[in-house]
Amino acid sequence: MTDAPTKTAPPAIRGSGLPKFSNARGVVETLWPDMPVYLFRPAALVADAKSFATTFRGKTAYAVKTNPHPLVLNTLADTGISAFDVAAPSEFRMARAAAPSSELLYMHPVKSESAIREALAAYRIRHFALDHEGEAAKILREARSLGVPIDELTLFVRLATKGHAVYELSRKFGAAPGHAVELLQRVSRLGAKAGLCFHVGSQIEEADAYEKALRTAQWVRQRAGVPLAALDIGGGFPARYAQDRRKKAAATHAVPPLNLLMPAINRTVEGFGFGDVPVIAEPGRAIAARAFSVLVRVLLRKGQRLYINDGIWASLSDAWTGKLTLPVNLIPEPDRRPAKGDPRTLAPFRIMGATCDSVDILTRPFWLPETVSTGDWIEVGHIGAYSLSLRTDFNGLYPDTFVEVEQPFRATG
Numbered sequence: 258m259t260d261a262p263t264k265t266a267p268p269a270i271r272g273s274g275l276p277k278f279s280n281a282r283g284v285v286e287t288l289w290p291d292m293p294v295y296l297f298r299p300a301a302l303v304a305d306a307k308s309f310a311t312t313f314r315g316k317t318a319y320a321v322k323t324n325p326h327p328l329v330l331n332t333l334a335d336t337g338i339s340a341f342d343v344a345a346p347s348e349f350r351m352a353r354a355a356a357p358s359s360e361l362l363y364m365h366p367v368k369s370e371s372a373i374r375e376a377l378a379a380y381r382i383r384h385f386a387l388d389h390e391g392e393a394a395k396i397l398r399e400a401r402s403l404g405v406p407i408d409e410l411t412l413f414v415r416l417a418t419k420g421h422a423v424y425e426l427s428r429k430f431g432a433a434p435g436h437a438v439e440l441l442q443r444v445s446r447l448g449a450k451a452g453l454c455f456h457v458g459s460q461i462e463e464a465d466a467y468e469k470a471l472r473t474a475q476w477v478r479q480r481a482g483v484p485l486a487a488l489d490i491g492g493g494f495p496a497r498y499a500q501d502r503r504k505k506a507a508a509t510h511a512v513p514p515l516n517l518l519m520p521a522i523n524r525t526v527e528g529f530g531f532g533d534v535p536v537i538a539e540p541g542r543a544i545a546a547r548a549f550s551v552l553v554r555v556l557l558r559k560g561q562r563l564y565i566n567d568g569i570w571a572s573l574s575d576a577w578t579g580k581l582t583l584p585v586n587l588i589p590e591p592d593r594r595p596a597k598g599d600p601r602t603l604a605p606f607r608i609m610g611a612t613c614d615s616v617d618i619l620t621r622p623f624w625l626p627e628t629v630s631t632g633d634w635i636e637v638g639h640i641g642a643y644s645l646s647l648r649t650d651f652n653g654l655y656p657d658t659f660v661e662v663e664q665p666f667r668a669t670g
């Protein structure tokens with residue numbers, strides 16, 4: 258018997274080179290870690306990237322800021338993601354290090370002149386966002402001085418949007434519809450290709466966020482009356498976290514899962530007449546969230562409070578700002594007597610972070626078996642987005658240990 262040679266080889270994904278374990282319990286048994294450990298799950302990253310890229314009708318450009326770790330960028334590049342949304346020269350470098358021929362879209366609406374030059378000259382970036390005529394002038398001036406033909410540029414006018422998301426960005430960026438009409442006309446008059454873009458905010462909380470933005474985009478396009486070269490619908494696609502069990506209202510503005518949301522967005526894009534232009538999306542959170550969990554330890558239990566060895570200045574800043582309830586999985590310390598109670602009953606625990614300050618307290622509890630005690634480990638799931646990139650070494654606590662795990666994350670209970 259020989260191996261069947263007809264089976265097509267799976268796409269080559271670069272190995273992480275990390276020590277491998279089957280799950281968090283295996284990590285505990287081997288490393289007995291006292292500092293947080295990041296558990297990388299390449300299979301989850303590949304699955305979520307593929308499912309986004311196949312359900313979205315346009316081009317998928319991963320938002321590098323969400324998680325720029327080479328483990329993530331290399332895996333995404335090997336999975337076939339060939340476009341990246343970048344916001345600064347170090348992100349250009351990281352994206353091209355992972356994917357040398359990738360297309361980079363510089364979608365930060367306010368850029369430094371030196372970064373624009375570097376984008377145009379060293380990285381041959383030709384896609385830029387703006388929300389003001391002053392920014393258009395900066396980009397054009399740099400392009401002219403470098404001899405870059407203006408008609409090679411696609412300048413995306415960023416629209417302000419309204420709607421609910423965990424992070425609302427239209428207070429900071431975006432042109433109001435009337436202003437966007439003028440900007441589109443200006444970009445076109447200057448000889449660049451005109452694009453429209455928006456970013457509804459991160460972790461949307463309303464299913465119709467994209468519909469509202471697309472309605473505005475349609476109005477702006479019709480009023481402007483110039484050819485549209487591309488539409489970029491930004492990020493914001495929600496990742497799955499846990500439900501705060503105290504909040505019955507959580508279901509009232511529930512956003513459907515991505516496998517239902519994406520076809521609805523595709524239909525809405527068509528419905529507003531954008532079926533004839535190239536469409537781009539810039540997902541970050543929806544692709545990166547499940548790729549990592551972090552294994553933390555309970556340093557001390559005081560009643561319903563747990564003091565852990567991680568916090569908002571390390572891996573949990575996004576959960577704090579975004580008031581996210583994170584899914585958790587308890588790994589009791591073997592041989593230690595558990596606290597009294599029923600291991601099958603979950604209770605909310607207030608999470609006190611590792612640093613010596615009073616801000617470092619999570620805004621949402623962890624729901625854990627009431628038997629959790631000092632010395633136990635907690636695997637905090639779905640922290641792949643906005644965790645590694647927001648770590649600080651405040652108080653000298655900078656978690657930086659990585660392992661790979663094979664089994665999917667499972668929350669306790």
Ligand SMILES: *Cc1c(COP(=O)(O)O)cnc(C)c1O
Pocket residue numbers: 320322323342364365456458459460491492493494539540541542543642
């Ligand atoms: C941060 C950001 C994204 C990614 O947002 P997610 O909510 O993580 O999907 C996409 N586009 C722009 C312009 C951003 O600033």
